[in-house]
Amino acid sequence: MKINYKDETFLARWIANELSAEELMEFQQTEAYHQFKAIDTASQLLKTPSYDKEEAFDKIKTTLAVTKINKKVVKFIPTWMYGAVASIALLISFLYINNNSVDFSTNYGEQLTITLPDNSKAYLSPKSEITYKKRNWDTQRELFLKGKAYFEVEKGKSFTVKSNEGNVTVLGTKFTVNTSENYFEVKCYEGKVKVTSKSKEEVILTKGKAYRNYSNSSEKWEFLDKTPSWIKGESSFNNTPLHQVIKALENQFKLNFDASRIDTSQRFTGTFTHEDVTIALQTVFAPMKISYKLAENSSVVLTYSK
Numbered sequence: 460m461k462i463n464y465k466d467e468t469f470l471a472r473w474i475a476n477e478l479s480a481e482e483l484m485e486f487q488q489t490e491a492y493h494q495f496k497a498i499d500t501a502s503q504l505l506k507t508p509s510y511d512k513e514e515a516f517d518k519i520k521t522t523l524a525v526t527k528i529n530k531k532v533v534k535f536i537p538t539w540m541y542g543a544v545a546s547i548a549l550l551i552s553f554l555y556i557n558n559n560s561v562d563f564s565t566n567y568g569e570q571l572t573i574t575l576p577d578n579s580k581a582y583l584s585p586k587s588e589i590t591y592k593k594r595n596w597d598t599q600r601e602l603f604l605k606g607k608a609y610f611e612v613e614k615g616k617s618f619t620v621k622s623n624e625g626n627v628t629v630l631g632t633k634f635t636v637n638t639s640e641n642y643f644e645v646k647c648y649e650g651k652v653k654v655t656s657k658s659k660e661e662v663i664l665t666k667g668k669a670y671r672n673y674s675n676s677s678e679k680w681e682f683l684d685k686t687p688s689w690i691k692g693e694s695s696f697n698n699t700p701l702h703q704v705i706k707a708l709e710n711q712f713k714l715n716f717d718a719s720r721i722d723t724s725q726r727f728t729g730t731f732t733h734e735d736v737t738i739a740l741q742t743v744f745a746p747m748k749i750s751y752k753l754a755e756n757s758s759v760v761l762t763y764s765k
Contacts (some may be wrong), residue, residue, distance in 0.1 A: 598616065600617065696730070
């Protein structure tokens with residue numbers, strides 16, 4: 460049996476000797492009983508009008524409230540939270556089973572070859588990331604790209620590379636996608652690809668064709684490379700905005716550029732090696748009459764040569 464002290468009639472019945480034998484026995488085993496017993500005994504000795512008994516009863520209730528506060532057990536994890544945690548765990552398990560999201564990423568100077576569930580391959584350049592859902596890959600070949608990657612896609616259902624700057628859809632081909640804020644570049648090495656920019660412009664590229672959307676302005680060109688040069692240790696550029704070349708240098712060599720003194724919208728055509736940072740910097744900036752100062756903390760300050 461559980462004693463309900465919130466029921467005011469309980470104490471009144473105890474004072475009036477109206478508790479059952481079972482109730483009284485259980486009450487006598489509690490700490491509160493001895494306190495209330497002392498109060499009740501003292502109240503019996505008072506030579507006061509009858510309303511003093513009510514005052515004593517009020518004191519009993521006050522003491523009871525204080526005792527309950529002092530005896531209160533603080534639960535750092537409420538009972539209801541266990542149910543909530545269990546529900547969250549089930550939800551996470553459900554989402555994992557149904558989505559089974561897979562992520563791959565590279566750090567500074569790293570490259571990574573990824574074999575997708577259909578045996579298509581993705582080659583990630585430095586500081587890039589790919590995310591896709593393994594579940595239902597056979598019916599929905601789709602992934603999300605941040606950075607730059609080269610793809611060799613097995614023939615099959617539509618294969619889509621999504622990014623914040625645009626999407627590329629193919630059936631089976633080889634191509635690169637380079638995406639960053641306000642920059643979207645696609646080069647087709649084999650087959651045919653459909654490119655849709657953030658501005659909803661659609662372009663079909665075939666072998667040796669390239670497309671770029673830069674600050675809401677698009678351009679196309681042709682190239683002769685059979686595979687991307689960066690996979691073989693050398694980054695190449697064709698009339699590329701300098702800020703993209705600087706970004707590639709940062710990602711390859713873990714550099715931090717201060718380019719506030721130069722015009723980063725000017726274009727660069729050429730290559731730089733991945734083997735030596737000094738040679739790479741000279742190759743890029745010397746032809747553009749730009750001086751650089753490489754500090755020990757890997758920061759590079761760019762200025763125009765005098």
